[in-house]
Amino acid sequence: MTTTTTTDGTTTIEAPADLPVIRMTREFAATPAQLFRAHTDPELFVRWMGPQDSTLEIDQWDPRTGGSWRYTGEHGGHQYAFHGCFHTVREDRIVWTFTFEGIPDGVCLETFTFEGLDGGRTLLRSDSVYESFEDRDGMLSSMEPGVNDGYAQLDRLLAAGEV
Amino acid sequence: MTTTTTTDGTTTIEAPADLPVIRMTREFAATPAQLFRAHTDPELFVRWMGPQDSTLEIDQWDPRTGGSWRYTGEHGGHQYAFHGCFHTVREDRIVWTFTFEGIPDGVCLETFTFEGLDGGRTLLRSDSVYESFEDRDGMLSSMEPGVNDGYAQLDRLLAAGEV
Numbered sequence: 639m640t641t642t643t644t645t646d647g648t649t650t651i652e653a654p655a656d657l658p659v660i661r662m663t664r665e666f667a668a669t670p671a672q673l674f675r676a677h678t679d680p681e682l683f684v685r686w687m688g689p690q691d692s693t694l695e696i697d698q699w700d701p702r703t704g705g706s707w708r709y710t711g712e713h714g715g716h717q718y719a720f721h722g723c724f725h726t727v728r729e730d731r732i733v734w735t736f737t738f739e740g741i742p743d744g745v746c747l748e749t750f751t752f753e754g755l756d757g758g759r760t761l762l763r764s765d766s767v768y769e770s771f772e773d774r775d776g777m778l779s780s781m782e783p784g785v786n787d788g789y790a791q792l793d794r795l796l797a798a799g800e801v
Numbered sequence: 802m803t804t805t806t807t808t809d810g811t812t813t814i815e816a817p818a819d820l821p822v823i824r825m826t827r828e829f830a831a832t833p834a835q836l837f838r839a840h841t842d843p844e845l846f847v848r849w850m851g852p853q854d855s856t857l858e859i860d861q862w863d864p865r866t867g868g869s870w871r872y873t874g875e876h877g878g879h880q881y882a883f884h885g886c887f888h889t890v891r892e893d894r895i896v897w898t899f900t901f902e903g904i905p906d907g908v909c910l911e912t913f914t915f916e917g918l919d920g921g922r923t924l925l926r927s928d929s930v931y932e933s934f935e936d937r938d939g940m941l942s943s944m945e946p947g948v949n950d951g952y953a954q955l956d957r958l959l960a961a962g963e964v
Binding site: 656657658659698703704705706721722723724725726731733735737743745746747749765767768769770771 | 861868885908909928934
């Protein structure tokens with residue numbers, strides 16, 4: 639088990655040696671319902687997801703079990719896009735597939751859960767299962783700035799009462 | 802790598818020691834287009850999928866990238882159901898999520914490819930990625946009769962010119 643803590647000290651990222659999985663945990667000053675909204679409301683989602691100074695645009699967004707999604711992004715002059723389908727959408731759990739269109743046949747399966755804690759806080763867990771260790775390790779090496787920035791942006795939206 | 806050959810000698814099932822994956826390969830006397838049809842046409846699909854003497858019924862079926870599916874089954878007095886979403890639907894490749902509703906929070910990601918071979922034959926590959934080795938091994942211990950019967954039923958439909 640390789641465990642990393644992100645540079646801003648708030649998110650724990652685990653990459654087990656025996657499973658091609660990335661596990662992240664992070665607490666938020668939010669209710670589970672607010673975290674669910676942040677992950678499913680398209681207008682909120684584009685305001686926090688991704689690296690700072692990136693711009694996201696929703697192309698397709700149908701956040702229900704059996705729906706699908708696609709968004710495009712721009713960061714530092716680079717264009718990119720992601721898409722997938724929503725396998726499960728529940729107040730406490732979202733499962734979706736995730737493809738970065740730069741690697742069109744690559745896909746991972748991601749599960750997000752929102753667990754209420756004392757003091758009005760919520761533990762977000764995300765588990766991403768990749769098809770190989772190579773795919774997992776490729777993502778692991780590049781994801782951290784986007785994760786840090788995105789969750790910090792979500793913290794700010796929550797603190798501002800905008801979620 | 803654990804490799805099994807199904808009891809009727811036609812399907813190879815691999816369960817790698819280092820990845821929570823089940824890989825199956827099987828040749829069919831069919832074109833890739835016929836195998837694609839067998840996996841996407843709901844009226845054909847229910848005629849071959851699953852154990853002999855099982856009865857399947859489609860509840861939801863939208864075989865396009867971003868669509869979703871659900872079917873129910875009955876076999877030997879037992880009722881069961883499966884559902885998921887179609888991440889990719891292409892002539893040469895289908896990627897979907899798969900949940901057995903008896904384990905409602907379990908999910909795997911399955912990729913089917915159809916590779917044309919000489920002599921009008923096609924190699925079907927399916928790769929199923931599970932969230933843990935326990936989940937993978939549970940499926941491995943129970944899947945073989947359904948796989949053998951289903952693919953033998955598909956052979957018969959192909960031989961009868963019904964695909």
